[in-house]
Amino acid sequence: MSKTVAIITENFGQYDPGSIHSYLSIGGFSAVKKALTMSSAEIIEMTKKAAVKGRGGAAYDTGRKWAQAASVPGEDKVVICNADEGEPCTFKDRSILSKDPFRLIEGMIIAGYTVGAKNGYIYLREEYRHLRPLIRNAIDESLSNGFLGDNILNTGFSFQIHLYSGAGAYVCGEGSTLIESIEGKSGRPRIKPPFIKECGLFQLPTLVNNVETLAIAAAFIQHGVEEYLSHGTSGSPGTKIISLAGNIKNPGAYEIPFGLTLREIIYDIGGGIPDGHELKLFQLGGASGKIGPASIVDTPYTYEDLAKEGLVVGSGGILVVDDRTRVIDFVKSIQDFFIHESCGKCTPCREGNRQIAKIIDRFVEGSQRPDDLQTAERFANIMSNCAFCGLGETAQSTLLSAIKHFPQEFGLTEVAENEKH
Amino acid sequence: MQRLEGVRQMNSTKTESFGILTRELAQEIDKTINHYRSNSTKLVGILLDIQDIIPKQYIPREVAAYVSEKMNIPLSKIYDVISFYAALSDVPRADYVIQLCDSVVCKVTGNTTLRDTISQLLGIKEQESTPDGKYWLEYTPCFGACDISPAMRINGKVFGHLTTQDSVKAVLDQYR
Numbered sequence: 001m002s003k004t005v006a007i008i009t010e011n012f013g014q015y016d017p018g019s020i021h022s023y024l025s026i027g028g029f030s031a032v033k034k035a036l037t038m039s040s041a042e043i044i045e046m047t048k049k050a051a052v053k054g055r056g057g058a059a060y061d062t063g064r065k066w067a068q069a070a071s072v073p074g075e076d077k078v079v080i081c082n083a084d085e086g087e088p089c090t091f092k093d094r095s096i097l098s099k100d101p102f103r104l105i106e107g108m109i110i111a112g113y114t115v116g117a118k119n120g121y122i123y124l125r126e127e128y129r130h131l132r133p134l135i136r137n138a139i140d141e142s143l144s145n146g147f148l149g150d151n152i153l154n155t156g157f158s159f160q161i162h163l164y165s166g167a168g169a170y171v172c173g174e175g176s177t178l179i180e181s182i183e184g185k186s187g188r189p190r191i192k193p194p195f196i197k198e199c200g201l202f203q204l205p206t207l208v209n210n211v212e213t214l215a216i217a218a219a220f221i222q223h224g225v226e227e228y229l230s231h232g233t234s235g236s237p238g239t240k241i242i243s244l245a246g247n248i249k250n251p252g253a254y255e256i257p258f259g260l261t262l263r264e265i266i267y268d269i270g271g272g273i274p275d276g277h278e279l280k281l282f283q284l285g286g287a288s289g290k291i292g293p294a295s296i297v298d299t300p301y302t303y304e305d306l307a308k309e310g311l312v313v314g315s316g317g318i319l320v321v322d323d324r325t326r327v328i329d330f331v332k333s334i335q336d337f338f339i340h341e342s343c344g345k346c347t348p349c350r351e352g353n354r355q356i357a358k359i360i361d362r363f364v365e366g367s368q369r370p371d372d373l374q375t376a377e378r379f380a381n382i383m384s385n386c387a388f389c390g391l392g393e394t395a396q397s398t399l400l401s402a403i404k405h406f407p408q409e410f411g412l413t414e415v416a417e418n419e420k421h
Numbered sequence: 422m423q424r425l426e427g428v429r430q431m432n433s434t435k436t437e438s439f440g441i442l443t444r445e446l447a448q449e450i451d452k453t454i455n456h457y458r459s460n461s462t463k464l465v466g467i468l469l470d471i472q473d474i475i476p477k478q479y480i481p482r483e484v485a486a487y488v489s490e491k492m493n494i495p496l497s498k499i500y501d502v503i504s505f506y507a508a509l510s511d512v513p514r515a516d517y518v519i520q521l522c523d524s525v526v527c528k529v530t531g532n533t534t535l536r537d538t539i540s541q542l543l544g545i546k547e548q549e550s551t552p553d554g555k556y557w558l559e560y561t562p563c564f565g566a567c568d569i570s571p572a573m574r575i576n577g578k579v580f581g582h583l584t585t586q587d588s589v590k591a592v593l594d595q596y597r
Contacts, residue, residue, distance in 0.1 A: 085565065086562070086563065086565075087563070088524040088525050088526050088562070088563035088567070089525070089526045089563070089567050090563075090565065090567075091565040091566065091567055091568060094565050125565075126469065126506075126508040127564035127565055127574075128565065129577055130577060130578070130579070164463075164465075164466060165465065165466045165469060166465070166506075166508075167465050167468075167469055167502075167506030167507070167508040167509055168506055168507035168508035168509075168561070169505065169506055169507060170562060181465060182462060183462050184460075184461050184462040184463060184464035184465060184502070185464075185498070185501065185502065186501045186502055186504075186505035186506070187505060187506070202462075243567065243568070244568075245526050245530075245567035245568055245570060246526055246529050246530060246567075247529060247530065251567065251568040251569075251570075252568050253568070283525075287524075287525065319525065319526055319529065319567075321529050325528075325529055329528075330525060330528075330529070333524070333525040333528050334525055336523075337524060337525065337562055337563075340562060341562065343505075
């Protein structure tokens with residue numbers, strides 16, 4: 001029996017994503033129709049019950065976020081759909097954008113109605129520019145069929161959706177940075193407070209949700225929360241779309257119930273490691289996530305069980321790495337990524353990444369100095385405590401978890417041996 | 422080529438423009454800016470669209486100056502955006518911009534054959550163009566094609582499963 005499920009992904013392959021008529025023929029927009037008969041408070045109650053944690057990676061409770069957004073005073077509010085998934089090994093939002101764009105539109109309308117917003121913005125990463133015509137069409141057809149625009153379905157609720165493009169900057173996945181980018185500026189994070197929920201895009205109260213989060217909302221409004229909650233565990237109810245890739249036979253985006261073990265995900269869904277190689281490690285949640293060794297592969301994929309191992313769900317990326325990759329080379333690749341993507345605004349991130357990279361390069365060459373690892377760890381801790389935004393705070397997750405789980409690959413046992421003499 | 426009057430040529434040694442801002446191109450740029458209603462919040466999208474219609478896929482200095490004037494945005498702000506975003510270039514690239522994914526997923530799945538084959542076939546390294554101006558090579562972070570890695574993009578189109586020399590050659594043959 002297949003271990004994947006289809007709730008968020010139930011429409012995949014069921015209709016032509018380039019046609020609203022095709023979408024309507026499978027019952028499309030019933031979530032919006034239903035939501036517009038409910039009160040904002042009822043929708044928030046339902047969202048809280050579904051206990052969806054934000055799927056961009058930060059895992060903030062969606063019901064709580066919507067309740068806060070709804071209670072912020074303001075006649076003119078904004079909903080932003082963050083379609084800028086930039087974590088390496090994360091492509092699950094691409095599956096929604098390409099196979100079910102209308103459900104995303106529904107999710108945004110519902111979010112807008114719930115919090116009292118007039119305008120919605122989709123910030124689509126430049127790397128998905130090939131999906132721009134499809135999303136543009138979904139917005140235009142929704143507008144011409146009365147699901148967007150003024151007085152939607154004669155309810156008095158008016159909502160517009162605008163499409164904006166990113167231009168290849170990972171840091172723009174961060175909420176305030178994304179807002180700077182939509183305002184036509186370079187992408188550097190804003191200082192908080194003011195928080196974007198009160199003063200965000202164009203100084204207006206702003207709600208930012210990930211693509212998958214909005215798609216889930218449309219799903220549980222349409223079917224009720226019971227079906228969604230029948231999956232998962234008590235601590236992590238529901239389902240999640242994962243992006244499974246790396247040294248794996250069947251890479252892809254899969255919807256799974258929370259609670260499968262990593263072994264089930266890697267071997268039963270992913271088909272295991274190709275060419276007879278052995279699992280060495282996995283990285284969860286992208287470059288800002290942590291790595292775990294093969295020895296904990298029986299850990300259930302839930303927020304609480306992963307936390308016990310120091311791991312995160314994050315964006316839902318699961319990168320599988322076999323015995324052909326050296327841990328230090330893996331760490332170097334992640335470090336190079338963060339050097340490239342640091343926006344340069346704050347010193348801990350800009351300089352910390354550079355200095356740590358120098359040390360990692362010495363480890364790659366085998367020319368490390370005795371105190372190098374200690375120095376790298378100290379810099380890494382300063383970054384996680386002092387960086388301006390989430391990028392700098394999490395940039396060293398891979399390094400720190402690599403040192404913890406694979407000390408021998410940093411020559412730590414050898415150092416200990418030397419110290420004996 | 423007829424030069425547009427009133428727009429100062431502002432070439433630096435780094436940023437060549439080859440006198441590219443013809444009257445025709447200026448009209449195209451006007452169209453793009455008008456399409457976005459000269460909305461300054463659309464600057465990133467406007468520059469991306471303009472870059473698409475300029476040969477060698479970049480924003481020449483004189484075009485940046487023209488957009489600055491047209492939209493009444495300081496040139497420094499235009500360059501703040503151009504220099505910040507990886508998808509915008511202030512140096513001429515080529516007819517075909519090859520973006521080779523160099524992120525950890527493509528490394529783990531083995532992108533050395535892809536890297537070596539491209540460099541060998543085209544005789545260029547990262548951030549270089551072929552002498553005929555046809556191909557430009559750049560390494561880029563993850564573009565979300567990990568399920569078909571190792572992968573590359575050519576003019577925005579994604580190609581994956583590039584594990585052999587033959588598979589890389591077959592893709593390049595489509596861009597002769």
